[in-house]
Amino acid sequence: xxxxxxxxxxxxxxxxxxxxxxxxxxxxxxxxxxxxxxxxxxxxxxxxxxxxxxxxxxxxxxxxxxxxxxxxxxxxxxxxxxxxxxxxxxxxxxxxxxxxxxxxxxxxxxxxxxxxxxxxxxxxxxxxxxxxxxxxxxxxxxxxxxxxxxxxxxxxxxxxxxxxxxxxxxxxxxxxxxxxxxxxxxxxxxxxxxxxxxxxxxxxxxxxxxxxxxxxxxxxxxxxxxxxxxxxxxxxxxxxxxxxxxxxxxxxxxxxxxxxxxxxxxxxxxxxxxxxxxxxxxxxxxxxx
Amino acid sequence: xxxxxxxxxxxxxxxxxxxxxxxxxxxxxxxxxxxxxxxxxxxxxxxxxxxxxxxxxxxxxxxxxxxxxxxxxxxxxxxxxxxxxxxxxxxxxxxxxxxxxxxxxxxxxxxxxxxxxxxxxxxxxxxxxxxxxxxxxxxxxxxxxxxxxxxxxxxxxxxxxxxxxxxxxxxxxxxxxxxxxxxxxxxxxxxxxxxxxxxxxxxxxxxxxxxxxxxxxxxxxxxxxxxxxxxxxxxxxxxxxxxxxxxxxxxxxxxxxxxxxxxxxxxxxxxxxxxxx
Numbered sequence: 074x075x076x077x078x079x080x081x082x083x084x085x086x087x088x089x090x091x092x093x094x095x096x097x098x099x100x101x102x103x104x105x106x107x108x109x110x111x112x113x114x115x116x117x118x119x120x121x122x123x124x125x126x127x128x129x130x131x132x133x134x135x136x137x138x139x140x141x142x143x144x145x146x147x148x149x150x151x152x153x154x155x156x157x158x159x160x161x162x163x164x165x166x167x168x169x170x171x172x173x174x175x176x177x178x179x180x181x182x183x184x185x186x187x188x189x190x191x192x193x194x195x196x197x198x199x200x201x202x203x204x205x206x207x208x209x210x211x212x213x214x215x216x217x218x219x220x221x222x223x224x225x226x227x228x229x230x231x232x233x234x235x236x237x238x239x240x241x242x243x244x245x246x247x248x249x250x251x252x253x254x255x256x257x258x259x260x261x262x263x264x265x266x267x268x269x270x271x272x273x274x275x276x277x278x279x280x281x282x283x284x285x286x287x288x289x290x291x292x293x294x295x296x297x298x299x300x301x302x303x304x305x306x307x308x309x310x311x312x313x314x315x316x317x318x319x320x321x322x323x324x325x326x327x328x329x330x331x332x333x334x335x336x337x338x339x340x341x342x343x344x345x346x347x348x349x350x351x352x353x354x355x356x357x358x359x360x361x362x
Numbered sequence: 363x364x365x366x367x368x369x370x371x372x373x374x375x376x377x378x379x380x381x382x383x384x385x386x387x388x389x390x391x392x393x394x395x396x397x398x399x400x401x402x403x404x405x406x407x408x409x410x411x412x413x414x415x416x417x418x419x420x421x422x423x424x425x426x427x428x429x430x431x432x433x434x435x436x437x438x439x440x441x442x443x444x445x446x447x448x449x450x451x452x453x454x455x456x457x458x459x460x461x462x463x464x465x466x467x468x469x470x471x472x473x474x475x476x477x478x479x480x481x482x483x484x485x486x487x488x489x490x491x492x493x494x495x496x497x498x499x500x501x502x503x504x505x506x507x508x509x510x511x512x513x514x515x516x517x518x519x520x521x522x523x524x525x526x527x528x529x530x531x532x533x534x535x536x537x538x539x540x541x542x543x544x545x546x547x548x549x550x551x552x553x554x555x556x557x558x559x560x561x562x563x564x565x566x567x568x569x570x571x572x573x574x575x576x577x578x579x580x581x582x583x584x585x586x587x588x589x590x591x592x593x594x595x596x597x598x599x600x601x602x603x604x605x606x607x608x609x610x611x612x613x614x615x616x617x618x619x620x621x622x623x624x625x626x627x628x629x630x631x632x633x634x635x636x637x638x639x
Binding site: 080090091099109117119162165169179186189191194197198199201237238298299301323331332 | 385396453460465471475480483484493516536574576606
């Protein structure tokens with residue numbers, strides 16, 4: 074018994090506004106993009122003939138293909154770095170910190186930047202990375218280099234450095250959640266049966282946190298693939314990823330080309346998410362255990 | 363590996379601890395530097411040395427006119443975030459309550475909401491802008507941007523409410539119903555007060571997500587920019603400590619909002635906990 078009857082008409086009508094909103098603003102526009110990407114001709118008109126020319130043009134261009142590969146490589150690097158780093162941090166926070174005060178303090182220290190603007194946090198990296206930036210000043214002060222290294226601002230390294238700081242907590246959050254839900258008795262039982270800590274970790278703790286790892290990786294994957302803002306802020310115009318190409322074409326009024334890139338981006342992401350969903354059942358998270 | 367396992371265990375603790383501290387520094391240092399550099403002297407550049415300390419750049423932000431005036435965008439962003447927050451609260455509570463009714467197709471509904479989180483802002487924003495162009499609708503921050511941003515904040519509110527409804531004590535609700543209260547009265551008088559902290563959490567989520575949103579707004583806002591758009595535009599024009607001053611201000615602003623709401627949540631939880639005993 075609850076405040077709503079199971080399979081009642083009321084439950085159906087309560088869901089309608091949200092469903093309509095999501096359909097109209099998310100689903101229809103994305104389907105529309107797929108349609109626009111097939112438009113032939115030059116004018117912006119719904120009567121345009123349909124053709125695959127736009128895709129052919131994209132795939133015929135070596136530069137774009139290389140860019141797509143770079144994007145995938147860049148995303149994979151970030152997933153690996155944030156995954157390992159995030160797991161270490163999550164493990165330390167939940168398993169090693171005993172005092173409730175420190176736990177709360179560390180938790181807040183990690184979660185607070187998450188509530189602030191990603192844009193501002195990306196901009197905050199600019200004074201660090203420039204030729205006269207903090208990193209170069211420190212390196213020269215210590216005596217590691219004689220002349221400033223130009224490899225940070227407007228470079229792939231700089232973008233990676235900033236994105237690691239932006240997205241590691243996305244990889245760590247779900248792991249923290251899963252680690253917290255492991256019953257301590259499980260580990261104790263294994264320890265009593267003389268399993269070494271390493272075996273306990275690999276055979277018990279890690280498999281139980283795997284859903285968290287996968288969800289974290291999906292979040293990082295989706296965010297890095299579509300994060301054109303950080304790339305534009307730190308990479309300047311020299312370094313673009315696939316998502317920046319959408320913007321570039323859009324600003325150049327090449328709506329068809331922009332749609333083609335958008336559709337390809339969407340396909341990449343769908344593949345990633347489907348693979349992840351085969352590993353974990355997201356609907357079970359947050360349910361009472 | 364002849365070390366005793368206890369030694370090895372404390373060694374891992376040390377390594378992981380050091381790593382955590384290094385990462386914390388790595389995450390916070392840029393934010394602190396941003397704050398510090400925003401107090402640079404009038405001749406200060408965008409990095410060290412600061413050439414003295416002053417409120418010059420904050421005064422600049424305050425005095426600015428037309429081109430780089432951040433007050434109207436701030437106003438718009440705040441109003442927009444409040445509107446998104448309220449809409450999210452209402453719609454997500456309705457949707458989560460509907461999920462409890464297990465209506466037909468609730469599985470699809472769940473994935474539809476999830477899609478709102480998964481679909482990247484750049485695609486949603488771009489697609490929606492195209493749709494508006496086809497329909498011939500004028501883009502504006504208080505119409506199109508509002509529609510798009512709610513599609514971003516709503517799924518987060520929905521997941522929050524779903525988790526809340528999964529966890530609260532259903533027996534209280536059942537008791538009220540058994541004692542003859544109608545479903546609507548029970549929901550209003552029993553369920554809603556119990557899940558109120560979750561509702562506030564959902565609203566807070568909505569506010570923060572909308573306030574900071576950039577990609578979705580970028581395609582759908584039209585001539586009057588929201589704050590993140592104004593900041594990005596200024597960054598394109600000229601990088602001065604003025605941007606740092608704005609960054610520090612909005613960061614403080616959102617931190618204060620989060621702290622206030624966390625405090626409200628905590629206070630409410632305490633009051634409900636007291637009543638239960």
